[in-house]
Amino acid sequence: MLSASAFPDLFLTALSVSVPTFGWVVLGMVLRRAGVLSPGFIDAVSRIAFNVGLPLMLFISAAGIDFSGLGGATYLLAGAIATVITLAASWAYGRWRNFPRPALGVFVQAAFRSNLAIIGFALCHAAYGEQGLMLAALPVALMTALYNVLAVWVLQVTHGGSRSLLGIVRGIIVNPLLIGIFAGVCVAVSGLPLPAVSADIGWGLSQFFLPVMLACIGGAMRLNIVYTAGAVTWEATAWRLCVAPVLGMLVAVAMGIDGAQLGVLFLLLSSPVAAASFVMVVAARGDGTLAANIIVLTTLLSIVTVTLGFAALVLAGLAAVPV
Template identity: 30%
Template sequence: MGGVLAGFGTIAVVVGLGVLVAHLGLVDAAGQRTLSAVAFFVASPALLFTVLQDADLRAVFSGNLVAIVAAVVVTAVVSAGVARWRRDDLGTSVIATMCSSYCNAGNLGLPIAAYVLGDPALIAPVLLLQLVVLQPLALAVLDSAVSDTAVSWRRLLSRPARNPITVASVAGLLVAVSGAPVPAVVADPLELVGGMAVPAMLLAYGVGLRLGPLPGRGVPLQRLGLPVGLKLLLQPLAAYATGRLIGLDDAGLLAVTVISALPTAQNVYVIALRYERAVLLARDAIFVSTLGCVPVVVAVVALLA
């Protein structure tokens, strides 16, 4: 437990440093976007490639993936069912479902996997699930909700191939499967660049906390409470129950439960803003679930570690 608290302490210090540099005016909103872009398009792909090329794929993708997928399906079904009962429009229903089931696997998932679980490769299943399946599916539905024209399947299927994290992850998996050695002239620069992914993400997140708007009062409590409750409570419980059912060991149970307890991903807000659907719900769900995930994850680790 001491190592977990130390891991969270490390994360908190770097996030706090991001808040400080934003408060002092050293990094503004444009700087934050640049930092995030470098982390997303350059450093994170390098990190995931170097991590996955040596990963034990059977340990990462077998039962862990089953438990994570089951948890996503459970929360998504409940959220979609409630949205249908409320007779929400299709776009709002999609955003609400993403708020309840789409994890912040990048900005917070990688640091938590690295410093709390001790292996950043453990975040790979949920990252690939979201980037290859969930996000393209959600965007296709949103496209159909706001457009009078049919969705292009070519555009839909090519979307993951245009995401650098997906491409780098698949490349790392192919190297791991083939066992082919990566030349030092390639591996060393990738490892060096990948080393800045986690601190860059945390600094950018801290800058965003300082510069970003706080949640307002535009979302009723019952509207906000449902996606946050599903995200922080039902999803990790479903992952844990599935993990127990399929016989995951203690380390696997801890990993899938912690990963499923991650807060709503920040890009849900970007998507909501792009399609002009449930923007306030997405913003407030991200903020509240981010604050709430810390005690939830600490409690999970205390019970399962």
């Protein structure tokens, strides 16, 4: 454990991880307000990045994974366990608070579902470089699939309606991010070498698509939510940014995870609510406004919670110091 006097330096180091990531979100907000980013442009770029850019980047990162150096799959299992625990705990809390059933579904999904594929992935890259991307690739794949399954179940139970198991499985199988990661893992397991230029391509993609996606997230945000958010919005924000990461770290530490793996797991689990949660709520004919408000508020406040939490983990000697 480092001394408390080292906290200011570690805080600045943690800021060097969060500011470059969330700075692009702020820039997107400014450009949208200035009329530079139009809704049509944001939608088009987001679709290109989601269907092409990010899958390619995840493929190259996953293809470079050295499975012998991962120290087993413990940190992957910890992320999955933490997600299920967060779902169960937030459900119990929402029932205790007597949230209306539709609001309960939105609240629970927000509590356990982080934006790990974009903001979380960008944070891992900012903290640990190429090692961060490699360590994050498998958790992103596993937890994205888990998020989709759990979200469908939660929204079915709280909003009614039906969706077949086949439909859920198909939605997971055709997810471009999962396809990219799965293909990369197959290459890594097969032992087939990628051309040396692939690392440069992966780096170039990360330098382009991650900032673009972050700026698009900022461009789609509306700040008036800060003044109009209700109790459910604020409580869901507290669960996503504070309670869920704490539960995740308790599980991870109890399972003996530390170093860069713990740092990556924290950055993934502490990210704001995923934009996909809004899409799923609207598809279930739920309260889309509530879902959107939670996304905006968690994104705005996560720069503070992520920075403080990451600095505290490094100070305690649990997470590796950023490179």
